[in-house]
Amino acid sequence: MRLAPAFLALALLLRGASAASAQSDEATLRAFEGAYSRAIEKAAAVTVSITVDRKADTASRAPRVPGNFLGSAFATRPEAPVTGLIYEADGWIVTSYFNIQGDLRGVEVTLPDGAIHPAKVMGWNVGADIALLKIEATGLATLPAADPGDLRTGDVVVAVGRGPDGRGVTANQGILSAPGRHSGRSVQVDARLNYGNTGGPLVNLDGRLVGLCNKVNIVSAGDRGQNSGVGFVMLSSKIAEMLPSLKKGDRNQGGGGRPFLGVMGDVEYTGGDGARLRTILPGGSAEKAGLQSGDVIQQLNGDKITNFDDLRGAILKHKIGETVKLKVKRADEVLDFEMPLGENPSE
């Protein structure tokens, strides 16, 4: 009887017997889960809950998709606490701009240990979808950043948010889907990013900070707000670059520097005679010039457009503020339009 545990342990070491193999499977599974829980634990130490007291929202001008009588989910914003991320130990907290947008009465941050601090909204950048908050605290936990050069498509990652009660965490696992999105500012992940975890950290298996989960928008979540498995994470190194300006309280609209027409293409349109538009984004050049959903852009400054990729390429040849001429098919007519190119607010 006394020998039994020793025998089992030996068998486990030798991995010979089938009982040992079952044990080893069990150990592998526990190790599998353990790897995720350890990464989540590290991320949880820097994940804060943010309570936003909002007088009025400014997100009601969300794009509408034709045929969607329900209206876009982005027209309304959840009232529950949102998630933020401790970026520097002396009280600097970053979150998604989306989380603190609107006319605010006040903002409070609940730290992982439950301590509640009033927070001051410092700078933000709408295009990059980042905002900086300051609380009076020091010695807060932070995470070492993952080296952007070490990131690979296929890296296992976890997005961590705060539960609606502000205490527990939420975790969504996934992989890094692609590098180099948003002109290199972001990476793409298939971890499900939604209202709850946007603004929180994304970490790799070593518990290093990859970046800030943000840009939960019509591309990443459809117009009904259901995450598509296409999410974006602003790299920690890019947050560091932007931090001095945010600390000064700079409030920028753009920052991407790419020209923009303000339209969303019907990416599956294969007519081959142009780029058909699915959505005209409010406030963009295209809307002001009168383009409509369903229009097919066939020429831009003389460049022939056969699909939406062509249109993208043609727009990128020009500068922000430059006026371009479009030939557009609408029903049976071909119409001429002229409009200045705006700046891509999503970058």
Added chain:
Amino acid sequence: MNRIWAALILAAAAATPAGAQDDPVKALQKRVQEVSRKVSSAFVFFPGGSGVFISEDGWCLTNHHVIAPPPVMRGVEIPAPTSYTVTLQDAKRRQAELTCSDAVGDIALLKLEPAAGEKFPFLALADSDKCEVGQYVLAIGAPFSIGAQGDPAPDGRHYPSVSLGIISALHRYQAQYGDCIQTDAAVNPGNSGGPLVDLDGRLVGINGRILTRYMNRTNSGVGFAIPSNQIRNFLPKMKEGGANRRIFHGSVSGVELYEFADERGEVLVRDVTANTPAADRGLRRGDTLLEVNGQKVFNRRRFFGIVSTWPADTEVTLKVRREEKTFDIKVPLEAVEELSITGAPVKPPPKAKGSTGATFEDEKPGSDGPVTVTFVTPLSPADTAGLMTGDVVTQVDGQNVKNRKTIVDRIQSRKPGDTVTLRVQREGEEFDLKVKLGQLSRTEE
């Protein structure tokens, strides 16, 4: 003494898994990184879709629906182009020439001509019948055209998006996909035509459809891929160009099966129409249909599903049991243009019926009362005319609507191109919408 030994050995045993704690996930991560890299290099960006090389000399697959006019345009003659400008990972734009397209299987085969000495990175086809529910798979594509032409990374290259998931189900009979693989890897509009691969980097399928709800055209965790074995069955004939760049699926006509298996888990033949190939080769009413080409038949859809993985004019072997004797019957497959939704044999299409592309439903099915629009196919005539889900239709061409049948009969009695006027109630208002009808496709009712 023994006790101490035991404790020491146990401590050693505990130390081993602890030291290797990260290994299983790290091993998975390493493999996913390697496969992602390999598959991304063999990836082809199509306008509005995805594709992949399957040979070093430039054979490339995508979905039929990526290169063809959208299905609602069926019946409207739009000549599909035969040459497409595609983008490779190194940002080179190349021409891909259509060799053959399979409208039912939703697979198109194209060829890129390699430059002298050029070899394209490519994926080998896996044996998709060896796949298991629960195994890891990666979906690679250009969801929402992210990373496609015009959206390069700062290094100038184009990176498709990789998502990880598992095989959720196998051998699904899903609309036109007779034998598809279901996956929870994120697949979105723009992923169409892209590869679904296993952890060995082999192609197990081509992603083509997703199920969505509430008009949210984003992934719901339910995606479907055309299996590699079906593709392999079609490739030889497709490489020859088919008939005018089209190839047809096979089916067995005149065979009526019970919808579900009996208590023994077997499917019985309900009837066989005389003078059909199946009858001529000796299939009889009352036979038990065990297998097709070695694959078990577990219900009616599965039978037509297996058959649909073969092109027309091939012969399939049916394993049949009759009075405790088991024998094989070889049956030549006839061409079909579509699969039926139910797996029942396809009936010839009704002549030139009109369609709005909308779904109308009675408040109480089959009884008189208000009729509500429950779905509007995007880009369909109804969509173009402005009909919306939730609309209540009170009149069709001036005739009061009693129930769903009033509307459907009227629409289907008219020809494509005719205009039908619907009186619609929406949010307290009542107005007329004129819908110029398209053609009823064979999968609609």
